[in-house]
Amino acid sequence: xxxxxAAVTAAVVTALISIVAxxxxxxxxxxxxxxxxxxxxxxxxxxxxxxxxxxxxVLVSLETTEVKGRLANDVTYKFWxxxxxxxxxxxxxxxxxxxxxxLKNAKSSMNWHSxxxxxxxGPGGGGSVxxxxxxxxxxxxxxxxxxxxxYHCMTPHVPIHIANGMYGLILVEPEGGLPPVDRxxxxxxxxxxxxxxxxxxxxxxxxxxxAHAERPEYVVFNGSMDSLLNDGALKGxxxxxxxxxxxxxxxxFTSSFHVVGAxxxxxxxxGAIGHPPQQNxxxxxxxxxxxxxxxxxxxxxxxxxxxxxxxxxxxxKGTLGALDVTGPFVPSIFSAKPGNGQWGx
Numbered sequence: 127x128x129x130x131x132a133a134v135t136a137a138v139v140t141a142l143i144s145i146v147a148x149x150x151x152x153x154x155x156x157x158x159x160x161x162x163x164x165x166x167x168x169x170x171x172x173x174x175x176x177x178x179x180x181x182x183x184v185l186v187s188l189e190t191t192e193v194k195g196r197l198a199n200d201v202t203y204k205f206w207x208x209x210x211x212x213x214x215x216x217x218x219x220x221x222x223x224x225x226x227x228x229l230k231n232a233k234s235s236m237n238w239h240s241x242x243x244x245x246x247x248g249p250g251g252g253g254s255v256x257x258x259x260x261x262x263x264x265x266x267x268x269x270x271x272x273x274x275x276x277y278h279c280m281t282p283h284v285p286i287h288i289a290n291g292m293y294g295l296i297l298v299e300p301e302g303g304l305p306p307v308d309r310x311x312x313x314x315x316x317x318x319x320x321x322x323x324x325x326x327x328x329x330x331x332x333x334x335x336x337a338h339a340e341r342p343e344y345v346v347f348n349g350s351m352d353s354l355l356n357d358g359a360l361k362g363x364x365x366x367x368x369x370x371x372x373x374x375x376x377x378x379f380t381s382s383f384h385v386v387g388a389x390x391x392x393x394x395x396x397g398a399i400g401h402p403p404q405q406n407x408x409x410x411x412x413x414x415x416x417x418x419x420x421x422x423x424x425x426x427x428x429x430x431x432x433x434x435x436x437x438x439x440x441x442x443k444g445t446l447g448a449l450d451v452t453g454p455f456v457p458s459i460f461s462a463k464p465g466n467g468q469w470g471x
Contacts, residue, residue, distance in 0.1 A: 130350075136307075141389060141391075145423065148387070151339045159213070159228045160178070160181075160184070161268035162178075162182050162367065163184075164184050164185060164217055164225075167312070168209070168210075168211040168215055168216075168218045168348070169348040169353075170311045170312050170348060170427065171311075171312060172297075172371060175303050175304070178220060179314075180222075181221075181223050181224070182223055182224075182228030183223070183224045184223050185228065185232075186225055186309050188208050188209060188215075188241060189208070189230045190230070190235060190257070192207070192232070192234065192236060193205055193210060194329065195349070196350055197320075198351035199349065199352075200328070201320075201322075201327060202329045203318060203329070204290075204331070204354050205217050205461070206279070206290035208277075208294055209348070212291035212293075212348070213312075213314040213316070213348065213349065213373065214277070214292070215295050216295055216297070218422055220300075220301070221269055221270070221271070221299065223268070224266055224268050225266060225302055226264060226266045226270060227241065227252060227264060227265055227266065229257050231256065231259050231260065232362045235384070236259070238256050238257060238259070238304040240254075240255055240256050240279055240282065241255075241279060242254070242277060243296060243414070244275040245269060245296055246267040249445075251394065252267060253279075253280025253281075254280075259321055264418075272299060273297075273298055273397045274373075274414050274417040274418070275297075275419055276293060276294070276375070277294050277295070277296055277414060278375065279293075286291040286335065288377040289377050290318075291375075293300070293314065293316065295371055295417055298399075304399070304419075307369040308362075308363075308366035308367050308368065309362055309369070309420060310368075311370050312371050313373070315328050315346070315347055315374045315445060316349065316374075316375040317344065317345050317376065317377065318342055318343065319343065320343045323343060324442065326342060330343075340378045343443070343455065344441040345379060345445050346443070346444035347432065347446075347447045353448075354447025354448060357447055359448040359449065360432075360447070362424045362450070362451045362452075363424065364424050364425065364427055364456070366423070367391075367421060367422070368421070368423075368424060368449070370419070370420045370432075372385060372420060373416070374412040374416060375414070379434075379439075380436045381436075381445070383409065383411075383418065383432075383434035383435075384408065384410075384434075384435045385422065385432055385435075386431040386432075386433060387428070387430050391406070391419040392420070393418060393421075395410060396412075396416050400433070403421075424451045424453070425456060425458045426451070426453060426455070426460045427454070429448050429449070429450055430451060431448055431449075432446070432448060433445060433446055455459065
């Protein structure tokens with residue numbers, strides 16, 4: 127380095143130090159770019175609310191896998207998944223964040239896979255990034271709009287990938303977040319088209335003929351017929367407010383989502399955040415590929431059934447879950463004591 131170069135370098139360094147010093151004196155410490163790894167949770171869990179007061183670059187690591195799992199009692203199925211679950215993990219960010227998506231396709235996969243985010247602004251929503259088995263690719267996009275959005279595989283033939291379980295939800299929180307609640311849960315409806323009839327035992331392959339005819343053997347919450355029943359039932363206590371993030375992966379049927387014995391205090395229809403939510407709602411219609419946020423207070427104890435109010439689906443194909451609420455009996459609000467859990471759904 128000659129004397130002239132050294133002098134220029136020293137001048138630049140001195141100027142930078144001076145700028146930083148001026149900012150510090152004025153109480154304006156330059157912000158360092160913030161990078162964080164996304165907390166991803168399997169259903170029915172959700173990550174905690176975003177507490178950051180500024181945007182960040184968020185690393186979202188997804189792996190597409192094709193795995194055998196339980197669809198119903200004595201019934202198994204080879205699901206196509208994000209991170210090994212149906213639906214895929216719940217993703218939670220804030221408006222203004224830049225999402226760096228790292229998509230890995232497991233070596234054991236038999237198919238190419240991808241991911242399309244309904245929350246992304248850009249052609250294909252990311253679906254143009256196609257990943258072969260054993261490969262890993264990344265891309266990024268900026269979360270410009272708050273709301274609850276669906277993501278799903280975008281590899282041809284798209285409806286087959288969705289029908290095998292490749293969908294999930296991403297929440298883009300507004301600045302300041304959503305109103306606080308006591309509990310949050312993640313529920314997503316989806317259809318499965320099996321060769322065997324409903325509840326026919328054994329490993330059931332996908333039936334493309336039934337899919338084209340829109341005749342699913344199963345319509346379920348969170349990937350299996352009783353995922354939200356028995357030990358999987360959601361929990362709550364009298365006096366608490368519960369928030370459900372509800373999605374519909376489809377790929378075919380609209381959901382008429384209802385909690386039997388509850389009225390929704392607040393509903394963000396179609397996942398839209400930005401206007402005051404609807405109030406005092408009995409049921410919310412969720413088209414395939416969409417979502418909704420519902421809040422409601424638990425006033426009395428008992429078992430509250432979650433259903434698609436197209437009741438033959440709930441009773442015979444699987445869209446039936448439960449929220450078990452504990453706490454004191456309140457006859458001034460509801461005098462019929464909880465029964466054995468078989469009524470009202």
